[in-house]
Amino acid sequence: xxxxxxxxxGSYVIGFxxxxxxxxxxxxxxxxxxxxxxxxxxRYLYYFATIGSDSLPVIAITSLFTGGVIALxxxxxxxxFNAEYMIGAVVAISMARELSPVLSALLVTARSGSAMxxxxxxxxxxxxxxxxxxxxVNPIKFLIxxxxxxxxxxxxxxxxxSDIVGYIGGYLVSxxxxxxxxxxxxxxxxxxxxxxxxxxxxxKAAVFGFLIASISCLYGYYTRGGAKGVGESxxxxxxxxxxxxxxxxxxxxxxxxxxxx
Amino acid sequence: xxxxxxxxxxLKKSFGKKEVHKGITFTVYDREVFVVMxxxxxxxxxxxxxxxxxxxxxxxxxxxYGIDVLNLKREEEVERFRETLTYVFQSGALxxxxxxxxxxxxxxxxxxxxxxxxxxxxxxxxxSLLGLSxxxxxxxxxxxxxxxxxxxxxxxxxxxxxxxxxxxxTSGLDPVMTAILDRLILKLRDDFNKTCVVVSHDVKxxxxxxDRIAILFDGxxxxxxxPEEIKRSQNPIVKQFINGEPExxxxxxxxxxxx
Ligand SMILES: Nc1ncnc2c1ncn2[C@@H]1O[C@H](COP(=O)(O)OP(=O)(O)OP(=O)(O)O)[C@@H](O)[C@H]1O
Ligand SMILES: [Mg+2]
Numbered sequence: 001x002x003x004x005x006x007x008x009x010g011s012y013v014i015g016f017x018x019x020x021x022x023x024x025x026x027x028x029x030x031x032x033x034x035x036x037x038x039x040x041x042x043r044y045l046y047y048f049a050t051i052g053s054d055s056l057p058v059i060a061i062t063s064l065f066t067g068g069v070i071a072l073x074x075x076x077x078x079x080x081f082n083a084e085y086m087i088g089a090v091v092a093i094s095m096a097r098e099l100s101p102v103l104s105a106l107l108v109t110a111r112s113g114s115a116m117x118x119x120x121x122x123x124x125x126x127x128x129x130x131x132x133x134x135x136x137v138n139p140i141k142f143l144i145x146x147x148x149x150x151x152x153x154x155x156x157x158x159x160x161x162s163d164i165v166g167y168i169g170g171y172l173v174s175x176x177x178x179x180x181x182x183x184x185x186x187x188x189x190x191x192x193x194x195x196x197x198x199x200x201x202x203x204k205a206a207v208f209g210f211l212i213a214s215i216s217c218l219y220g221y222y223t224r225g226g227a228k229g230v231g232e233s234x235x236x237x238x239x240x241x242x243x244x245x246x247x248x249x250x251x252x253x254x255x256x257x258x259x260x261x
Numbered sequence: 262x263x264x265x266x267x268x269x270x271x272l273k274k275s276f277g278k279k280e281v282h283k284g285i286t287f288t289v290y291d292r293e294v295f296v297v298m299x300x301x302x303x304x305x306x307x308x309x310x311x312x313x314x315x316x317x318x319x320x321x322x323x324x325x326y327g328i329d330v331l332n333l334k335r336e337e338e339v340e341r342f343r344e345t346l347t348y349v350f351q352s353g354a355l356x357x358x359x360x361x362x363x364x365x366x367x368x369x370x371x372x373x374x375x376x377x378x379x380x381x382x383x384x385x386x387x388x389s390l391l392g393l394s395x396x397x398x399x400x401x402x403x404x405x406x407x408x409x410x411x412x413x414x415x416x417x418x419x420x421x422x423x424x425x426x427x428x429x430x431t432s433g434l435d436p437v438m439t440a441i442l443d444r445l446i447l448k449l450r451d452d453f454n455k456t457c458v459v460v461s462h463d464v465k466x467x468x469x470x471x472d473r474i475a476i477l478f479d480g481x482x483x484x485x486x487x488p489e490e491i492k493r494s495q496n497p498i499v500k501q502f503i504n505g506e507p508e509x510x511x512x513x514x515x516x517x518x519x520x
Contacts, residue, residue, distance in 0.1 A: 038374065119358075127354035130315050135368045136343035141370075176515065 024250050026140065026221065027214045029226070030148050031197035033141035043146040051112045052154035056161065058111065059104050063162040066099055067091050067169025075178055084174065085184035089168030092163075096197040100122050100162035101155075102249055105208035108155055109241045113216040116147055118236035120220025121230040129221075144217040148210065155209030156202050164200060204252050215241045264326075264458040266424055267312060267346075272321035274307060275447040281307050282318070283480035294457045296467045298502065299477035299509055305460045308477070309426045309497040312458070313348035319453040326423065343465050347420050351428035351460075361388070361412055362397035368420045387415040392441065406436045414442070418449075419485060424450070424456040431463055439463065442469045457462055466502050470494070476502060 027140050072093045120143055123129050132139045167189075174180040219237040223229045267289040267300060274282040280507030281432035286343055289295040297305055304512040309317040314330050323330040325346050331396055333339045355364050363370070372451055375383075381397075388394060391411040410433060417425050427446070431439040445467050449455040461467045467474060475485045476499050479487045484491065484499045 038371070042370075123356075126357075127350050127352055128356055130310075131350060131354040131356070133315065134313065134343065134348055135342050135372060137371050183487075 006055045007218040013162035022222070023214060023218050025130070026144070026218050027148070027210075029140050030144040033138060033150060034145045036134060036141065040142070040146070043142075047146050047150040048154060050115075051108065051150055052157060055104075055108050055111050055154070056231055059107055059162050060165050062101065062103055062107060063095070063166040063170040066103060067095055067166030067167075067171075068173040070094060070166075071119060071170040071173035071178075072097075073122055075174070081212055084178065084180040084194070085188050087170060087174045087180065088167075088185045088189035092167050092189050093197050096163050096168075096193065096201045097202070098249075099231075100159045100166060101201045102206040102245065103127075103206060104155060104158045104162050104205065106242060107149070108158065108209070109212050109238055109245065112151065113212045113241045114234050114238050116213065116216040117129075117220040117223075117234045118143075120217055121223035123231040124223045125226055125229060126139070130190075139208065140221075143211075145218050147204035147217055148213040152206050152209035155205045155212070159201055160198075163201065171214035196261055200253075203256065204249060205259075207248060207252060211244045211248060212241045215244060228251070263272045263293070265289075266291045266293065266320040266326060267458065268322075269299055269308075270322040272308075272311065272323065273319050274304070274311065274316070274318045277418055280480055283320070283426060285477075285482055286502045287475055287482055288458060289458055292450055292454050292474045294470050295303065296461055296474045297477055298461060300502065301462075303479065305394060305477055306428055309348055309428055309460060310456065313346065313426060314342065315348070324430065335456045343422075344420070345422055346424040347422045348426040349413050349417045349428055349430060351399070355409055355416070356410055357371050358402055361393070361404070362399050364401065364412060365415045365419050367416065368484070376447055383419060384415070386403060386439040387418045388412070389443065390418070391415050392438070392454075394430045410434065411442075412436075414445075418438060422455075424458070427457060429460050429462065431461060431466055441454060442495040446470050464505070478502075478511065 071087050072089055074090055075084060078090075080085055120129075123143070127140045130142075132142060163216060171185070175182050195207040219233040219240070225234040265288055269288075270286050271279075272282050274286040285308065297308065299305055308318060311318050312325065312330065314333065317331070321331075325342065327339065328342050328345065330342065331391060333342055335384065355361075356367065359367070361383045362381055365384035366375075366377075368384060369375040369380040370377060380393050385394070385397060388397060391414055393408065393411055393415065396404065396408065396412075402410070404412065410430060414427070414430055417427075430446075431442055445456050446459065449469055459467075459470065468491075471488050473485060473487055474491045476483050476491070476496075478498050484494055484496050486494070491503065493499065498510050500506075
């Protein structure tokens with residue numbers, strides 16, 4: 001009984017360590033290979049377009065409604081203290097520090113993370129990755145490096161967009177639906193929200209972008225066994241990336257608070 | 262004595278409990294067409310992939326023109342090996358996100374840094390050799406199985422290595438196309454001084470092109486020799502295989518496994 005329990009825990013721990021060990025090695029290689037010739041800048045542009053601009057409309061719509069719903073939810077509470085004009089700051093701070101990076105990251109995971117795992121996984125099971133190796137083209141550099149870097153940059157930019165659109169959503173609900181005073185609303189946002197709130201969120205976004213691309217590519221790269229294997233990799237990539245995003249969200253917040261960010 | 266191109270010594274490979282190779286030894290000489298035959302599932306593809314350095318054997322030694330394939334350390338060594346030998350995948354393994362011409366020109370563009378226009382001209386030439394003119398701008402998913410296979414051959418030719426491993430290049434091709442490909446392989450040997458290792462199920466085509474034939478069965482090479490020698494062989498396995506008989510030692514082994 002006890003032994004089998006220990007065995008289970010042991011194998012789980014080993015699996016966990018193996019995963020993060022592989023993840024670390026693959027990420028390290030993918031990051032450092034970017035500085036080796038040939039650079040293939042076109043591939044970066046291509047992935048920037050697919051990861052960045054494909055997610056843009058979805059993230060804009062989601063953020064607009066998220067900003068709006070924060071205003072909607074907080075209005076009655078602030079109304080009791082006649083402090084409706086503070087809603088702007090609440091929307092701005094909660095979007096910038098928390099919701100924009102996390103929402104954008106989850107949406108990019110669903111859209112691009114799954115695509116990365118599926119695409120690289122398919123290339124693995126149809127021997128296209130072996131074919132790359134056959135032509136002395138490093139598959140990690142060719143397939144993973146550009147995705148990793150562009151995912152980081154895209155997620156930072158998407159988070160900025162999400163911040164702005166979310167704030168607009170809050171503004172529309174507060175000012176146009178509830179008739180909060182426009183000047184006070186903007187003034188209090190200025191007084192209470194700081195640029196450091198935005199930076200806090202952008203640091204998170206960069207880390208999330210890295211996690212999404214590295215985890216999804218990892219699952220794709222180690223895919224085994226046909227169409228079923230590709231399906232499994234894709235599911236695991238999305239689930240693991242999402243969990244990692246939420247756990248790292250807490251860890252980063254905790255760390256950044258130590259530095260008063 | 263001709264120069265040795267590929268030397269495989271006592272190669273062993275298992276997948277889990279399944280022993281695929283139980284000690285394989287053979288030599289392929291320079292400018293030779295060496296055909297490997299054997300029943301399906303005896304590990305012909307695995308053998309070629311090990312020579313190409315895509316699968317690591319459990320033990321043994323592989324040398325390709327003096328390069329120790331299993332101990333490629335520095336990057337220059339790897340690149341030199343890739344320029345010496347290439348492998349045409351049984352499945353083709355074409356890049357399905359690129360059009361046909363880019364598949365063929367891939368090595369020239371991505372590795373050799375050739376301009377796209379120049380690389381495309383070369384790709385067009387190799388495609389025309391394989392009767393594929395006019396397919397340049399199609400995507401692999403728009404091709405038939407046999408066409409995909411020929412694109413894969415064109416891609417290998419475009420790399421222009423000394424030695425090419427063909428994994429069943431003619432299966433799925435019509436008799437005319439098979440004959441054309443056979444002629445191409447002979448032309449590679451005679452006019453371009455290449456060394457070719459061909460895995461084939463097609464006994465007729467094998468006898469047509471081979472300088473020597475090896476028969477692989479149950480993890481071992483049971484016979485190596487010129488087509489004449491193979492035809493005259495008294496080995497029951499070889500006889501059953503080349504005559505395509507349903508009764509014999511090959512079937513017995515299969516039945517033993519099932520039972
Ligand atoms: N990656 C792998 N993992 C586990 N087993 C494998 C793997 N690749 C091949 N095998 C096993 O090795 C054996 C030989 O496979 P291989 O593909 O080399 O056969 P083959 O001789 O090329 O057959 P065919 O003529 O049908 O192409 C098969 O029984 C297969 O099950
Ligand atoms: Mg095979």
